Amino acid sequence: MAMLEVKDLKVHYGMIEAIKGIDFEVNKGEVVALIGANGAGKTTILHTVSGLLQPSSGTVTFEGKDITKMPGHKIVSLGMAHVPEGRRVFAQLSVYENLLMGAYTRKDKQEIQETLDMVYTRFPRLEERKTQLAGTLSGGEQQMLAMGRALMSHPSIILMDEPSMGLSPIFVNEIFKIIEDVSSMGTTVLLVEQNAKKALDIANRAYVLETGKIVLSGDADKLKNDDAVKKAYLGE
Amino acid sequence: MSFISYLVNGISLGSVYAIIALGYTMVYGIAKMLNFAHGDVIMIGGYVAFLTVSGMGLPPVLGVLISMVVCTVxxxxxxxxxxxxxxxxxxxxxxxxAIGVSYLLQNIALLLFGASPKAFTSMVSVPAIVLADGQLTISxxxxxTIVACIVIMIGLNLFIKKSKAGRAMLAVSEDKGAAQLMGINVNGTIALTFAIGSALAAIAGVLLCSAYPTLTPYTGSMPGxxxxxxxxxxxxxxxxxxFLGGILLGVIENLSKAYIxxxxxxxxxxxxLIVVLLVRPTGILGKNIREKV
Structure with missing residues (x-):
C-alpha cells in the first residue's frame, strides 16, 4: 500500500472549487513531484494533506490511517512534515529556537539533540548563525532553516512547497541537492515546484496539474520527454 | 515629598493597568483580536473575591485563588x-x-448582584510604610500592587521564554499556520492565553477594588x-x-490629577495617547509590521 494516498479530493474556497477531484499516491522512499502553473492548485493540495485546509470531499490516507479530518497538529506527530511556501520561518526567533520549534512534538531531549547535530552537519551555515534572528537570514538561508526545522520532527515524509522560489540559481541548485540528500537518507518527499525541469530531474514520478485537475502522470523521465510537458512546462 | 507620594501612587495605579493590559496584549498578540470583555472579567473577579471573603468569611488568599479559578474558567x-x-x-x-460579551457580563452582574455599590474591604493586610518622619506614607x-505587578511580569517572561507552552505562544503569535505545521495545537494555545489573561484579570480586580473600594457591575469598564x-x-x-504603557499611564494620570x-x-x-500614536503608530515598544512582498 502507498504511504500517502489521496482519493477523489475536492477542495473549495467559498463557492470556488479549487481542487476538482484528484487522486494520487506517494510510495515509501519516492520523490514525487506535483508540477503545474501558478494557480493550478499545488499549494492547496499540500495544505489539505497536512491539515491546514479541510477538503469538501475525498480522503487522505497516511500510513494506512485516514487523516482527512484529523487536526493538523496531530498529523505532525504521525511523521509528516511540511515546508511551506515562502518558508514561513519564525522571524522573531533565533535560528536555534526555530529548529527547536520543529521538534515540538518530540519529547526525548537526547534524540532531539542528535537530530539537531544532524541538521547542523547538513546545514553548517545554520550552525554558524544559530543565535541570529531568522528574519535576518537571506532567502536561501531561510529555506535551509525551513527544511532543517521540518527535519527536526524526524518525519517519514516531507512535503515541500516551492523550495526554489525566489532564490538565486546557485541556491536553487543547492536546495535541489539537499532534497536529493534528504531522499537518499530514506525520507519520502512530495515536492511542489514551478521549476518543472529541476523537479523532474530529481523526482521518481510526477503529476501534472492544470486548474485543479491532474492531466498527466507517470515516471519523471517519461514526462520529461512528453511533448506536451516539454512545450508547456519545460520551455522547449 | 508630596510629589514622590503622587508618583508612587501613580506607579501603583499603573501596575494595575499593566496587569490588565497584559490580558489585552497577549490575546491580541496571539488571537489578533481585541477582547473588550476583558475589563468585565476584572469586575467578575472583584465580585467573586467580595462574596468569598466578605460574604463567606474565607481568608483573602483563598478568595483570590477562587476568584482566579472562576475568571479563568x-x-x-x-x-x-x-x-x-x-x-x-x-x-x-x-x-x-467582544463588545456584546462585555455588555452581557455587566448585565449578568447587574442581575445577580444588583446596581448598588458594594463596599469592598481591602484584601491586603500588609501595613503601610511611613517614611521621612511621617511626611510620606505608602499604603x-x-x-x-507594585510587587504583584513585578512578580507577574518576571513570571510571565520566564514562562514564555523557558516553557514549551510559552514558546508555542510565541510561534502562534507570529504565524498560526506555521505553528500548526510544527505540531502546535493552535486552538489550545489560544485558550491557554485567555486562561492566563483572565487569571491575571482576577488579580487585577482584587487589587483595584482593594485600592478603590467600591464595586459595581461597571467597575471594570473604565480601567479596562x-x-x-x-x-x-x-x-x-x-x-x-x-508593562511600560501601564506604568506610564498610571503616573501621567495621577500627576495630572495632582497638578493640573x-x-x-x-x-x-x-x-x-494620541500624540504617541502620531509619532509612533505602533506604540512605544511596538513592532513595525512588515508587509510581505
Whole structure:
C-alpha cells in the first residue's frame, strides 16, 4: 500500500472549487513531484494533506490511517512534515529556537539533540548563525532553516512547497541537492515546484496539474520527454 | 515629598493597568483580536473575591485563588463560545461580539448582584510604610500592587521564554499556520492565553477594588479601557510594552490629577495617547509590521 494516498479530493474556497477531484499516491522512499502553473492548485493540495485546509470531499490516507479530518497538529506527530511556501520561518526567533520549534512534538531531549547535530552537519551555515534572528537570514538561508526545522520532527515524509522560489540559481541548485540528500537518507518527499525541469530531474514520478485537475502522470523521465510537458512546462 | 507620594501612587495605579493590559496584549498578540470583555472579567473577579471573603468569611488568599479559578474558567468559556466560532470571520464581527460579551457580563452582574455599590474591604493586610518622619506614607495596597505587578511580569517572561507552552505562544503569535505545521495545537494555545489573561484579570480586580473600594457591575469598564490604552501606548502585542504603557499611564494620570486638574486627567491621558500614536503608530515598544512582498 502507498504511504500517502489521496482519493477523489475536492477542495473549495467559498463557492470556488479549487481542487476538482484528484487522486494520487506517494510510495515509501519516492520523490514525487506535483508540477503545474501558478494557480493550478499545488499549494492547496499540500495544505489539505497536512491539515491546514479541510477538503469538501475525498480522503487522505497516511500510513494506512485516514487523516482527512484529523487536526493538523496531530498529523505532525504521525511523521509528516511540511515546508511551506515562502518558508514561513519564525522571524522573531533565533535560528536555534526555530529548529527547536520543529521538534515540538518530540519529547526525548537526547534524540532531539542528535537530530539537531544532524541538521547542523547538513546545514553548517545554520550552525554558524544559530543565535541570529531568522528574519535576518537571506532567502536561501531561510529555506535551509525551513527544511532543517521540518527535519527536526524526524518525519517519514516531507512535503515541500516551492523550495526554489525566489532564490538565486546557485541556491536553487543547492536546495535541489539537499532534497536529493534528504531522499537518499530514506525520507519520502512530495515536492511542489514551478521549476518543472529541476523537479523532474530529481523526482521518481510526477503529476501534472492544470486548474485543479491532474492531466498527466507517470515516471519523471517519461514526462520529461512528453511533448506536451516539454512545450508547456519545460520551455522547449 | 508630596510629589514622590503622587508618583508612587501613580506607579501603583499603573501596575494595575499593566496587569490588565497584559490580558489585552497577549490575546491580541496571539488571537489578533481585541477582547473588550476583558475589563468585565476584572469586575467578575472583584465580585467573586467580595462574596468569598466578605460574604463567606474565607481568608483573602483563598478568595483570590477562587476568584482566579472562576475568571479563568469564564475567560476560556467566553473564548470557546463567543470567539472560537469566529476564527475565520472578519475582525469587525469579532470586535462587535467582544463588545456584546462585555455588555452581557455587566448585565449578568447587574442581575445577580444588583446596581448598588458594594463596599469592598481591602484584601491586603500588609501595613503601610511611613517614611521621612511621617511626611510620606505608602499604603499596604500600593506596595502589594507594585510587587504583584513585578512578580507577574518576571513570571510571565520566564514562562514564555523557558516553557514549551510559552514558546508555542510565541510561534502562534507570529504565524498560526506555521505553528500548526510544527505540531502546535493552535486552538489550545489560544485558550491557554485567555486562561492566563483572565487569571491575571482576577488579580487585577482584587487589587483595584482593594485600592478603590467600591464595586459595581461597571467597575471594570473604565480601567479596562484605560488598560487597553496602556497596551496600545506601549505597543499592542508586546508584553514589556504593556508593562511600560501601564506604568506610564498610571503616573501621567495621577500627576495630572495632582497638578493640573482631576477632571481633566482622563482627557490628558487620552491626549498623550494620541500624540504617541502620531509619532509612533505602533506604540512605544511596538513592532513595525512588515508587509510581505
Amino acid at each position: 469564564l475567560g476560556v468559556t467566553i473564548e470557546k463560545i463567543a470567539y472560537k466560532p469566529l476564527r475565520m470571520a472578519s475582525p469587525l464581527a469579532v470586535l462587535i461580539t 499596604g495596597e500600593t506596595i502589594v 479601557i484605560k488598560a487597553f490604552v496602556a497596551a496600545v501606548f506601549g505597543g499592542i502585542g508586546s508584553i514589556p510594552g504593556a 486638574s482631576s477632571q481633566m486627567a482622563d482627557a490628558i491621558v487620552f491626549g498623550v
